[in-house]
Amino acid sequence: MVDLSTSYLGLSLKNPLVASSSPLMQKTETAQQLEAAGVSAVVMYSLFEEQIINESLKLHRDLERGTESFAEALTYLPDFGQYSIGPEVYVRHLTRIKEAVKIPVIGSLNGVTTGGWIEYAQKIEAAGADALELNLYYLSADPDLTSSELEASYLKLVNDVRKQIRLPLAIKLSPFYTSLPNFARRLVEAGADGLILFNRFYQPDFDLELLEVVPNLVLSNSDELRLPLRWIAILFGRIQADLALTGGVHSGLDVLKAMMAGACVTTVTSEFLQNGIGRAAEILAEITSWMEEHEYVSIKQMKGSMSQQAVAEPAAFERANYMKVLSSY
Numbered sequence: 372m373v374d375l376s377t378s379y380l381g382l383s384l385k386n387p388l389v390a391s392s393s394p395l396m397q398k399t400e401t402a403q404q405l406e407a408a409g410v411s412a413v414v415m416y417s418l419f420e421e422q423i424i425n426e427s428l429k430l431h432r433d434l435e436r437g438t439e440s441f442a443e444a445l446t447y448l449p450d451f452g453q454y455s456i457g458p459e460v461y462v463r464h465l466t467r468i469k470e471a472v473k474i475p476v477i478g479s480l481n482g483v484t485t486g487g488w489i490e491y492a493q494k495i496e497a498a499g500a501d502a503l504e505l506n507l508y509y510l511s512a513d514p515d516l517t518s519s520e521l522e523a524s525y526l527k528l529v530n531d532v533r534k535q536i537r538l539p540l541a542i543k544l545s546p547f548y549t550s551l552p553n554f555a556r557r558l559v560e561a562g563a564d565g566l567i568l569f570n571r572f573y574q575p576d577f578d579l580e581l582l583e584v585v586p587n588l589v590l591s592n593s594d595e596l597r598l599p600l601r602w603i604a605i606l607f608g609r610i611q612a613d614l615a616l617t618g619g620v621h622s623g624l625d626v627l628k629a630m631m632a633g634a635c636v637t638t639v640t641s642e643f644l645q646n647g648i649g650r651a652a653e654i655l656a657e658i659t660s661w662m663e664e665h666e667y668v669s670i671k672q673m674k675g676s677m678s679q680q681a682v683a684e685p686a687a688f689e690r691a692n693y694m695k696v697l698s699s700y
């Protein structure tokens with residue numbers, strides 16, 4: 372029998388298949404179904420900085436009602452659809468999920484500024500989470516803001532969250548950094564125990580009839596795996612943090628590639644949304660049968676075996692491969 376176990380953020384996991392942050396976790400039953408289908412941990416959907424600030428603005432508005440002192444700023448409180456639930460509800464829901472499953476439950480905070488809202492990291496810890504993801508999702512449209520300034524503010528945020536909790540902390544990153552390995556190392560110095568590569572930025576579309584910018588969520592496919600795969604392979608062995616791959620994992624082979632690049636776990640959403648939670652069991656069976664066929668005894672044995680430091684041609688991950696790729700067409 373092959374050994375699928377892995378360790379991530381200090382957690383001993385029975386396999387590297389984790390259900391990533393998504394609305395799937397809005398129902399306790401879905402978390403239980405994911406556990407029954409074999410995933411080794413679940414990540415809660417995110418609690419957003421905006422939700423927490425919104426809630427405190429609402430509270431403030433209630434306290435100030437009739438005083439006229441606060442009206443202007445509060446005329447517009449955005450509606451976040453199904454992500455509109457308040458932070459206290461989020462924390463209670465996390466406790467319920469934690470009670471309903473035996474596998475680790477990872478909380479998720481999503482924000483970009485330091486401020487009072489990060490105290491919710493402590494509440495997530497108190498609610499019983501086994502670790503915390505911090506999703507840095509920000510798209511700068513300001514030509515005056517330099518990358519160093521932005522990175523410095525992220526590092527401060529990570530450090531501020533780190534100070535709030537004892538839980539293992541993983542940072543979910545976007546791929547858009549000029550020197551990702553350097554920023555990754557500084558995130559670890561700021562207190563990150565793990566890095567999750569990568570956040571997907573959802574690209575807005577134009578509705579030409581209404582002349583409106585509209586949200587357009589497209590689920591991933593296996594082609595998207597290559598971006599995080601390359602970066603995990605580059606970072607493995609260079610950064611003292613556990614690496615998680617998210618984006619484009621749809622099959623057992625995708626998981627195996629991530630392990631060989633150097634990931635501790637893969638975290639999956641699109642495949643479960645598209646083809647059902649039962650895919651978890653199938654993916655795990657695919658992994659097992661591939662490993663048996665290729666005479667691997669454990670996931671640990673293959674971890675990082677195709678990282679940049681391990682392969683015969685390290686330049687395959689860098690520019691040197693560029694001309695070769697073009698001429699292969």
Ligand SMILES: Cc1cc2nc3c(=O)[nH]c(=O)nc-3n(C[C@H](O)[C@H](O)[C@H](O)COP(=O)(O)O)c2cc1C
Pocket residue numbers: 391392393394415416417418479481506543569570571588590591592617618619620638639640641642
């Ligand atoms: C509908 C939907 C909701 C999501 N919500 C969150 C979220 O709240 N927080 C977060 O960090 N990622 C969120 N994600 C991103 C996923 O966790 C995951 O990282 C991403 O979809 C890439 O993985 P995939 O290719 O398996 O879908 C969401 C993705 C989808 C499709």
